[in-house]
Amino acid sequence: MRVLAHIHTFNDADIIGCTITALLAQTRPVDGIVVVDNGSTDATLDHPSLKHATVLRHSKNLGTSGAIVTGMNFALEQGYDWIWVFDADSLVRPDALEKLLAAYSGWPPAQQKETAFLACLPRNQHDNQPYHGGMLTPRGIVLAVPACGHGHYPCHVTIWSGCLFRLEAVRRIGVPDPDYVLDWGEFEYGARIMRAQFKGFIHQDAVLEHNIRGAPSLNPIDVKIGGATARFYEFPPIRCYYMCRNTLYFALYDFAGRQYGLLRGLWWYGCRLQGKSGPVRGVFWRSLRLTANFLVRPRSHRKQIRACFRGMWHGLTGNIAARY
16 A cells, blocks of 8 residues: 655745655554645755655645645646645654554454544643544534544544545545635535445554644733633634635535535534534634634734634625635
């Protein structure tokens, strides 16, 4: 089985070397590395570690989804059997690929044939908290619950990074939708995998250390207001736009709308309180909460506020072709 490791980058000169080094250290070596660069303006492409990789460069930033489409098409053209997808801010442990392929090899042929992906279990490097996968249900997105005593568990969706896709399944399903650009592209693809009656799994012993850079835009900020402490989150405007647009578009048009009608999709996926272990608000309320996060600090977050409202409008009206 030939495995291509894919890394998508944008101005990652400070960390790209670590990501490639982790791939080269695998106990089951990868058979190739491709770096898809989204028009970096720093020294990413000058890093010495890129001598170990094939570099494909976009003239402009096509986002995560656009880069993964390029990487998957390259893997299909080159006759690989698997593509192992990574963000540049992820470090995979040395035995991860060995464990993923060993698990797959031990399954009966019927289960192998219906598998679309096996994924590492991502853990935030700063607090070691796991990012478990999700299940797409008629009543919303719920957390996939790992079974006790099992190394792997099924899920419909997980983050792109650390996900090992079987390319024979990709040929039948198609590549991801590049219009998602940033955020929720993995949900779109997970829904498509499910509709095609393929399955995905997370292997709990194949570990990915995620967010190695610790970007401030992904971390909470606690601010003292009088005698109380309020927690805020910082995101750049481009992320605000795509988070709002893509969550609403997915809920209303790409998944729930296709199966249950727009009004029912808005209720189950958009507005309803959902979740097993406590209320998890629907994506419509998530978008409003993200916007409110900046509305309480309007002087310094005008761009974020405009991006949130514009993204919500495009998501509600189904304008997935728009760009930030």
